Amino acid sequence: MGCSEPGSGVTGGRGEKGCSEPGSGVTGGRGEMGCSEPGSGVTGGRGEMGCSEPGSGVTGGRGEKGCSEPGSGVTGGRGEMGCSEPGSGVTGGRGEMGCSEPGSGVTGGRGEKGCSEPGSGVTGGRGEMGCSEPGSGVTGGRGEKGCSEPGSGVTGGRGEMGCSEPGSGVTGGRGEKGCSEPGSGVTGGRGEMGCSEPGSGVTGGRGEMGCSEPGSGVTGGRGEKGCSEPGSGVTGGRGEMGCSEPGSGVTGGRGEKGCSEPGSGVTGGRGEKGCSEPGSGVTGGRGEMGCSEPGSGVTGRRGEKGCSEPGSGVTGGRGEKGY
Structure with a gap:
C-alpha cells in the first residue's frame, strides 16, 4: 500500500499504492496507484493509476x-487506460482501455478495451475488450x-470475456470470462x-473465477477465485481467492487470498492476502497483505503490506509497508 489512513501522520510513505486518504498528510507518495483522493495534497503522483479524483491538483499524472x-x-495522460471521463480534455489517449466516455473527443482510440461508449464515434476499435456499447x-x-x-450487432465475438449481455445473440462465446x-x-x-449469473444454464464452467452465483448449478468450479457465493454448492474450490462467503461450505480453500469471511470455516488459508476477517479463525496466514483485521488473532504475519489494522495485535510485521 505504502500509504496510510487519515491521521496516521505518515507524510512520505511509499509502496503498492503510494497514495493516501484525505488528511493523511502524504504529499509526494509514489507506487502502484500514484494518485490520491481529493484534498490529499498530492500534486505529482505517479504509478499504476497515475490519475486523481477531481480537485486533487494532479495535472500531469501518468x-x-x-x-x-x-x-x-x-489533458494528455497515457497509461493502461489511456482514456478519460467527459470534460477531461483528453482527445487522443492510448493504453489498456483506448476508449473514452461520450464527449471526450476520442474517435479512434486503441488498447485493452478498443471500444467506446455511445456517441464516441469509434466504429472499428480493437483491443482487450474489442466490443462497444450500444450505438x-x-x-x-x-x-x-x-x-x-445489447443491440451492438456483435453475434460471434471472442476474447477474454467471450460472453455477452442479454439479447446480444452470442450463444457460444469463449474467453477469459466464458460465461454470460x-x-x-x-x-x-x-x-x-x-461461471455465470443465475439462470445462464452453465453448470460446469472453469476459469479464473471457477465459481458461480447462487443457483448457477456449478458445484466443482476451479480457477483464480475458486470459491462461490452462498448456496452455489462449491465445497472445494481453489484459485486466486481460495475462500468463500459465509455458508459456501468451503473449509480448506487456498489461493491469492487464502482467507475467508467470518463463518466460512477456513482456519489455515494461505495466499496473496494471507489474512482473514474477524472471526475467520486464521491465526497464521501469510501472503501479499500479511495482516489482518481487528480480532483476527494474527500476531506475526509477513507480506506485501506487513501491517494491520488497530487491535490486530501485530507488533513486528514486515513487508512493503512494514507497519
Whole structure:
C-alpha cells in the first residue's frame, strides 16, 4: 500500500499504492496507484493509476490509468487506460482501455478495451475488450471481452470475456470470462471466470473465477477465485481467492487470498492476502497483505503490506509497508 489512513501522520510513505486518504498528510507518495483522493495534497503522483479524483491538483499524472476524472486538469495522460471521463480534455489517449466516455473527443482510440461508449464515434476499435456499447457502430470487434452490449450487432465475438449481455445473440462465446448474463444463451462457456449469473444454464464452467452465483448449478468450479457465493454448492474450490462467503461450505480453500469471511470455516488459508476477517479463525496466514483485521488473532504475519489494522495485535510485521 505504502500509504496510510487519515491521521496516521505518515507524510512520505511509499509502496503498492503510494497514495493516501484525505488528511493523511502524504504529499509526494509514489507506487502502484500514484494518485490520491481529493484534498490529499498530492500534486505529482505517479504509478499504476497515475490519475486523481477531481480537485486533487494532479495535472500531469501518468501510469496504468493515465486518465483522470472530470476537472482534474489532465489533458494528455497515457497509461493502461489511456482514456478519460467527459470534460477531461483528453482527445487522443492510448493504453489498456483506448476508449473514452461520450464527449471526450476520442474517435479512434486503441488498447485493452478498443471500444467506446455511445456517441464516441469509434466504429472499428480493437483491443482487450474489442466490443462497444450500444450505438457505437462496432459490429465485429475482437479482444479481451469479445462481446457487446445489447443491440451492438456483435453475434460471434471472442476474447477474454467471450460472453455477452442479454439479447446480444452470442450463444457460444469463449474467453477469459466464458460465461454470460441471464438469457444470453451461453451454456458451456469457459475462461477467466468460468461461471455465470443465475439462470445462464452453465453448470460446469472453469476459469479464473471457477465459481458461480447462487443457483448457477456449478458445484466443482476451479480457477483464480475458486470459491462461490452462498448456496452455489462449491465445497472445494481453489484459485486466486481460495475462500468463500459465509455458508459456501468451503473449509480448506487456498489461493491469492487464502482467507475467508467470518463463518466460512477456513482456519489455515494461505495466499496473496494471507489474512482473514474477524472471526475467520486464521491465526497464521501469510501472503501479499500479511495482516489482518481487528480480532483476527494474527500476531506475526509477513507480506506485501506487513501491517494491520488497530487491535490486530501485530507488533513486528514486515513487508512493503512494514507497519
